[in-house]
Amino acid sequence: MSTRNEQTQGHGRKGRDPLLLNKIAGGILSAGLVFWVATHISMFFTNHEAPKKPVIAIAGAGAAKTAAGGVPSIDGLIAKADVKKGMSFVQQQCSACHTLTKGGANGVGPNLYGVIGAPMFAKAGYAFSAAAKKKAKGNWTYQKLNEWLVDPQTYVPGTHMSYTGIKNDAVRADAIAYLRTLSPSPVPLPKPGPGGAKPSPAAASGSGAPSIKALYAKAVIAKGQSFFQQQCSACHTVTKGGANGVGPNLYGVASAPMFAKSGFAFSGAVKKIAKGNWTPHALNEWLYAPMKDAPGTHMAYPGIKNDQVRADVIAYLNSQSASPAKLP
Ligand code: HEC
Ligand code: HEC
CATH class of the missing domain: 1.10.760.10 (Cytochrome c-like domain)
Structure with a gap:
């Protein structure tokens, strides 16, 4: 707040009635700023809640193909x-x-x-x-x-x-x-067969992500990169030695110990599921639905539901390393 006021005072000095203009300009400026910040924050979160068309478009043909059958x-x-x-x-x-x-x-x-x-x-x-x-x-x-x-x-x-x-x-x-x-003769309820969802999401480990092993062969690192820049880079740097931000720096993460980046304060929720090093399988589970994989995680991101896009992003993360692993 104080820096903002100093700025407005700077502008106000040019006016005929500096004191009055100060107050008006300060008021308008702060109100504008608050509004701008508020709308941008809310846009940021809505964007994550409902990835807009361009995100789907990046997935290309993969989006339509994996739509069916990709939902547990x-x-x-x-x-x-x-x-x-x-x-x-x-x-x-x-x-x-x-x-x-x-x-x-x-x-x-x-x-x-x-x-x-x-x-x-x-x-x-x-x-x-x-x-x-x-x-x-x-x-x-x-x-x-x-x-x-x-x-x-x-x-x-x-x-x-x-x-x-x-x-x-x-x-x-x-x-x-x-x-x-809503029917005179409701169809029978489904039987919770072996492929059915786990009864309690909290008790289940993993997020229920479909396997994407077959999709790595078709993964496009450049697509993963542009998706990452749109959806992840607000919270993560990925360059070597990049700073931790809202989330940890991700250089080399694909084979690093899980949730252990030095200098970053991970939530208790993820420390509980940390086990050995990241593998493509573990990244698949995590990125499909972080908040389900580790309920209570600080990564406020709903996950990447499109299988091919998830494969692209994992392939990209894997490439950001001194010694990329061999993907399945
Ligand atoms: C903003 C308006 C809107 C809302 C809100 C909405 N729908 Fe729809 N829904 C539509 C439209 C429009 C269609 C037709 C889709 C098309 O033609 O592409 C549709 C189609 C459907 C169908 C297919 C119906 C059929 O006869 O095959 C189902 C089922 C459905 N909606 C369920 C829901 C449920 C459940 C919700 C709430 C969770 C919901 N919708 C919320 C507008 C809406
Ligand atoms: C709103 C901020 C935010 C966004 C957006 C976000 N993350 Fe995260 N991410 C976090 C936070 C915070 C953590 C640490 C989780 C914790 O401590 O609970 C994390 C953790 C991670 C980890 C584990 C890192 C490690 O060192 O083990 C990976 C991998 C990851 N995120 C990848 C991604 C990818 C890929 C995307 C985009 C698809 C993404 N994140 C989007 C905030 C975010």
């Missing part, structure tokens, strides 16, 4: 979801665009009564986007809804549903379990 099943969570919580969530987040009652009108989005088990993107009387129609194949299943609702824009690039998605697995399960009840 939450069948286990749906089977024991809280329908009431799902109802209040859907009423808050979805009902601006969707009616839920039998025979309800289509609005910004189609009426959702009986959607589970119904043909995808085919509600009578509703004009779906070409993007959605292209993706439509058979009926809505639990897994398809799971993939759609976690990130509609990734599942159907170009969809008209402008909603960032429900990132929390348990909340998504609650919402889907509620949608299931």
Whole structure:
């Protein structure tokens, strides 16, 4: 604050009434600064919450290809979801665009009564986007809804549903379990088969990231680099000897001891999961969903959900080292 006032005093000296102008200019300047900082901070966080199109575009063809099947099943969570919580969530987040009652009108989005088990993107009387129609194949299943609702824009690039998605697995399960009840004969709940989600995210170790071993062969280090610059460099330097910032310097991290960079104060949460050195597998788990891999981590970043982009970024991190490891 004091430096800002000194600056405004400097400008004020030129005015006819320095004292008055000082106050006005100071007031406007501080208000402007506070506003600027506030909007930029909020933009910063929203950007991370919902990576915008360019990020997807960097992924190129990979984005569309890995969209399906890249989302871990939450069948286990749906089977024991809280329908009431799902109802209040859907009423808050979805009902601006969707009616839920039998025979309800289509609005910004189609009426959702009986959607589970119904043909995808085919509600009578509703004009779906070409993007959605292209993706439509058979009926809505639990897994398809799971993939759609976690990130509609990734599942159907170009969809008209402008909603960032429900990132929390348990909340998504609650919402889907509620949608299931909107039917005279709800389809049977999924069985939490062996591939189902782990019952308790806190108890599970790892973030449930799909394996990306096959994708390293196609990884493009330059793409990883530009993604890193957009999404990571606000908190991390990656050059040799670079300073620690909000996060630790990442030079050589791909094979370094986990969460042990000297001079950086790691959270208790990550120290608990630190075990040996970073491997591509451990980086894959971490970067898919840091806050799930180590609940309570200070890395406030939702993770890289696109498998190929994750592979690109890991390949890039691996290259930032005196002796890059051989990737799988
Ligand atoms: C800002 C408006 C908006 C919000 C909010 C929204 N949707 Fe949608 N939704 C749409 C639109 C528009 C479509 C049609 C997509 C297209 O044509 O690309 C759609 C399509 C759907 C479909 C496919 C329906 C069918 O008949 O195949 C489902 C399921 C769905 N939304 C569920 C939800 C749920 C659950 C939520 C809340 C978590 C939600 N939507 C929030 C606008 C919205
Ligand atoms: C908002 C700031 C922020 C962003 C954005 C961010 N990180 Fe981090 N990162 C951190 C913090 C803080 C830690 C330390 C975690 C802790 O102590 O809980 C960390 C830790 C790490 C580690 C472990 C480092 C070590 O020495 O073991 C890696 C690897 C990493 N981040 C990679 C990335 C990548 C790649 C991206 C972009 C895709 C990214 N981070 C985005 C803040 C951030």
